Amino acid sequence: MLTAVLSASKPGFIGVPLDVAAAVVQDATNSEPLTVAQTRPDVLSACERALRDHVGRDSCATLLVGPRVHRRGLESVVQEIAELPGVLVASQSASKAILDERHPASLGTYLGRTTAQPATRDAVDQAEMLIMIGTITSDFTTGFFSHKYVPEEAVELALDHARIAHAHYPGVMLYDALDVLKRVITDAQMSAVEGVAASSSVPDEAPVAADDEPLTHQLFWPEIQHWIAPQTTVIAEAGTSSYGALDLQLPADSDLLGQPVWSSIGYTLPAVLGARLAQPQRRPVLFIGDGSAQLTVQELGTIFKRVPNSVTFLIENRGYTVERYIQSPEAIYQDVTEWDWPSIPAVLGAPHVHTPRVGTLGELRKVLAETTQNRDQSYFITVDLPERDAPRLLKVLVEGIAASNSQD
Amino acid sequence: MLTAVLSASKPGFIGVPLDVAAAVVQDATNSEPLTVAQTRPDVLSACERALRDHVGRDSCATLLVGPRVHRRGLESVVQEIAELPGVLVASQSASKAILDERHPASLGTYLGRTTAQPATRDAVDQAEMLIMIGTITSDFTTGFFSHKYVPEEAVELALDHARIAHAHYPGVMLYDALDVLKRVITDAQMSAVEGVAASSSVPDEAPVAADDEPLTHQLFWPEIQHWIAPQTTVIAEAGTSSYGALDLQLPADSDLLGQPVWSSIGYTLPAVLGARLAQPQRRPVLFIGDGSAQLTVQELGTIFKRVPNSVTFLIENRGYTVERYIQSPEAIYQDVTEWDWPSIPAVLGAPHVHTPRVGTLGELRKVLAETTQNRDQSYFITVDLPERDAPRLLKVLVEGIAASNSQD
Numbered sequence: 001m002l003t004a005v006l007s008a009s010k011p012g013f014i015g016v017p018l019d020v021a022a023a024v025v026q027d028a029t030n031s032e033p034l035t036v037a038q039t040r041p042d043v044l045s046a047c048e049r050a051l052r053d054h055v056g057r058d059s060c061a062t063l064l065v066g067p068r069v070h071r072r073g074l075e076s077v078v079q080e081i082a083e084l085p086g087v088l089v090a091s092q093s094a095s096k097a098i099l100d101e102r103h104p105a106s107l108g109t110y111l112g113r114t115t116a117q118p119a120t121r122d123a124v125d126q127a128e129m130l131i132m133i134g135t136i137t138s139d140f141t142t143g144f145f146s147h148k149y150v151p152e153e154a155v156e157l158a159l160d161h162a163r164i165a166h167a168h169y170p171g172v173m174l175y176d177a178l179d180v181l182k183r184v185i186t187d188a189q190m191s192a193v194e195g196v197a198a199s200s201s202v203p204d205e206a207p208v209a210a211d212d213e214p215l216t217h218q219l220f221w222p223e224i225q226h227w228i229a230p231q232t233t234v235i236a237e238a239g240t241s242s243y244g245a246l247d248l249q250l251p252a253d254s255d256l257l258g259q260p261v262w263s264s265i266g267y268t269l270p271a272v273l274g275a276r277l278a279q280p281q282r283r284p285v286l287f288i289g290d291g292s293a294q295l296t297v298q299e300l301g302t303i304f305k306r307v308p309n310s311v312t313f314l315i316e317n318r319g320y321t322v323e324r325y326i327q328s329p330e331a332i333y334q335d336v337t338e339w340d341w342p343s344i345p346a347v348l349g350a351p352h353v354h355t356p357r358v359g360t361l362g363e364l365r366k367v368l369a370e371t372t373q374n375r376d377q378s379y380f381i382t383v384d385l386p387e388r389d390a391p392r393l394l395k396v397l398v399e400g401i402a403a404s405n406s407q408d
Numbered sequence: 409m410l411t412a413v414l415s416a417s418k419p420g421f422i423g424v425p426l427d428v429a430a431a432v433v434q435d436a437t438n439s440e441p442l443t444v445a446q447t448r449p450d451v452l453s454a455c456e457r458a459l460r461d462h463v464g465r466d467s468c469a470t471l472l473v474g475p476r477v478h479r480r481g482l483e484s485v486v487q488e489i490a491e492l493p494g495v496l497v498a499s500q501s502a503s504k505a506i507l508d509e510r511h512p513a514s515l516g517t518y519l520g521r522t523t524a525q526p527a528t529r530d531a532v533d534q535a536e537m538l539i540m541i542g543t544i545t546s547d548f549t550t551g552f553f554s555h556k557y558v559p560e561e562a563v564e565l566a567l568d569h570a571r572i573a574h575a576h577y578p579g580v581m582l583y584d585a586l587d588v589l590k591r592v593i594t595d596a597q598m599s600a601v602e603g604v605a606a607s608s609s610v611p612d613e614a615p616v617a618a619d620d621e622p623l624t625h626q627l628f629w630p631e632i633q634h635w636i637a638p639q640t641t642v643i644a645e646a647g648t649s650s651y652g653a654l655d656l657q658l659p660a661d662s663d664l665l666g667q668p669v670w671s672s673i674g675y676t677l678p679a680v681l682g683a684r685l686a687q688p689q690r691r692p693v694l695f696i697g698d699g700s701a702q703l704t705v706q707e708l709g710t711i712f713k714r715v716p717n718s719v720t721f722l723i724e725n726r727g728y729t730v731e732r733y734i735q736s737p738e739a740i741y742q743d744v745t746e747w748d749w750p751s752i753p754a755v756l757g758a759p760h761v762h763t764p765r766v767g768t769l770g771e772l773r774k775v776l777a778e779t780t781q782n783r784d785q786s787y788f789i790t791v792d793l794p795e796r797d798a799p800r801l802l803k804v805l806v807e808g809i810a811a812s813n814s815q816d
Contacts, residue, residue, distance in 0.1 A: 294709070295706070297706055298705055302745055305745055327426070337713055338757050339756055339757050346751075347751045348745065349746050
């Protein structure tokens with residue numbers, strides 16, 4: 001069981017009957033140490049020789065890095081490779097900011113046709129040599145399969161196998177493959193190249209608009225970009241929240257958590273607790289819509305008890321806006337019951353949480369400044385946004401879905 | 409798919425891709441009518457002959473009726489059989505009140521050693537001829553397997569087969585078997601017998617206690633017994649709520665809903681909506697503890713919007729009292745975050761709901777009288793009960809669990 005957990009890097013569950021739970025166990029250490037699958041040295045050598053041949057031909061290596069790197073905890077190896085000359089790094093949406101997005105080698109986040117910066121998209125789609133590392137190929141990570149790179153011609157380093165174009169190397173574990181890659185690129189002594197300077201489509205400067213301007217997504221996200229501090233775990237719920245957050249350029253020592261593969265709504269709200277427990281030095285910042293929050297809202301009681309300094313942006317747009325964009329905007333099942341959101345924290349046992357409601361740019365700016373001053377306090381900010389308004393990325397994605405449906 | 413749903417009497421789910429959902433369908437009726445599995449006439453005849461032999465020997469038939477009768481909608485056939493002389497009817501906990509509990513043939517609810525009335529328990533355990541109809545044999549329906557009747561010697565009419573002691577009749581469907589049973593018992597012309605007059609262990613009269621007496625389970629449930637009106641769907645959450653409600657004698661045209669087999673907590677709160685939609689002429693009355701309610705509380709928003717006249721008793725005993733009774737009463741995981749329950753309905757969009765809090769017998773009596781006067785209004789009543797207090801049935805059940813564990 002423990003070996004399976006280690007090998008797959010996935011959670012495991014053990015059911016223990018009531019009477020066994022109370023049984024006495026010996027505290028002797030395990031006489032047979034746990035072992036996980038190892039890469040066979042001869043296969044690894046063959047893989048390294050082939051990779052040297054492959055890399056020898058090119059002057060630059062473009063890495064497309066996916067979420068399975070997080071699963072193995074190999075972020076630092078990727079970051080070391082990014083320091084080598086000739087290396088550029090794009091990330092999939094589920095591993096956004098795996099390399100600091102202001103790093104010179106950073107290409108930002110790749111999302112096929114819906115990528116924020118054309119330069120990022122072209123750097124991946126037209127890469128001389130593309131190396132996919134721990135990637136997941138899904139509708140969302142490829143901009144609804146609008147990617148133009150050819151996976152079959154790329155190098156792919158997966159959790160438990162490697163592939164160099166058409167040559168497969170079964171059983172080559174990701175950590176071993178990354179060591180090989182680092183050695184091969186170091187030896188190749190490529191020339192320096194430059195990434196995409198500003199990987200964010202959200203202007204770094206706050207927009208010029210009057211304080212009494214009603215909030216829209218177009219006004220909201222630049223304020224967030226301007227406000228967001230280093231050492232933040234950004235947690236963005238599937239829907240307008242994740243589409244807005246994906247276009248942010250994250251500051252140093254920050255991460256984006258979400259549900260980019262299955263889009264299971266409600267996931268991110270309790271994730272605030274897990275994020276804080278895992279990295280107590282970071283402030284968790286949650287963006288979530290009212291529809292999603294209604295699925296797991298009760299966990300706020302525990303969160304406010306255990307996490308002293310979270311910031312939640314409850315985007316109140318009265319229903320499932322992302323679904324309205326995809327189909328049947330007026331359907332009754334897109335509406336949710338209207339709640340009195342600012343009263344929720346106190347009712348769930350947390351009267352100490354600040355619960356401002358913001359509807360204009362000026363109100364938002366004032367509250368953001370407050371949260372920065374009070375970094376050790378919790379905020380639950382209800383943000384009034386129009387029912388039929390969305391961030392840039394959702395709008396272009398919906399065009400992609402429409403195009404994809406019309407091809408069927 | 410539809411045939412499978414009909415045959416198993418279980419819900420079915422069909423996944424429809426987005427583009428197919430919008431496709432045009434022909435509105436012609438199904439040319440091949442749906443058919444479900446039929447009992448083979450020769451098997452049914454053999455079963456009837458054997459049942460006549462079996463019944464011929466006895467002067468009285470004791471029926472133990474389980475929840476699968478509800479699944480087939482065969483309650484009325486059971487009620488017709490109960491009118492025949494010589495028939496007594498006990499129900500399992502999951503089909504409580506399938507026969508009006510004041511009916512002369514009623515034995516009330518059977519729960520093995522933990523049955524409320526010894527007369528009920530003996531009538532089943534020592535039945536001359538026991539006929540199990542749509543029963544489920546689980547820890548809870550048998551009082552932790554403390555039943556003394558011998559299933560192998562009984563008649564069993566199950567969803568899709570019948571058994572007369574050791575003779576099995578595969579494929580005999582429950583509705584056919586019940587028709588046969590009715591005919592056989594009618595022809596047997598047994599003598600009249602009497603059920604167990606008061607199947608409830610909760611006194612029908614309110615207890616003599618002062619109005620300022622703090623509430624306990626011992627004081628609470630007799631007040632409920634006294635108050636509960638005909639045409640009520642009682643919905644009782646796993647925990648102290650279900651153990652209290654199981655000991656009630658339900659009035660005419662009433663039902664008890666719950667999760668007696670899997671004890672999945674949180675189930676009953678949204679069940680209020682389903683109960684009301686299924687039987688709008690009945691008032692739904694929910695009993696639920698604070699621990700369980702925290703799992704599905706958000707559905708109150710929809711319930712208060714769609715159900716105009718529910719009564720909820722939110723038993724605030726600050727945690728998982730049933731678990732405290734079973735093991736580790738002081739463990740931190742038995743506590744739940746304290747919420748401001750009376751404020752919940754307004755925050756979830758229902759300021760019109762009455763939300764009294766009751767801590768004494770007098771307060772409870774006053775509120776109960778109010779709910780009777782205002783049968784068309786919704787009440788969400790927070791009931792203060794001690795952390796370490798439980799209804800009779802939970803106490804005897806816990807003794808049963810302790811005994812069962814010590815045998816292992």
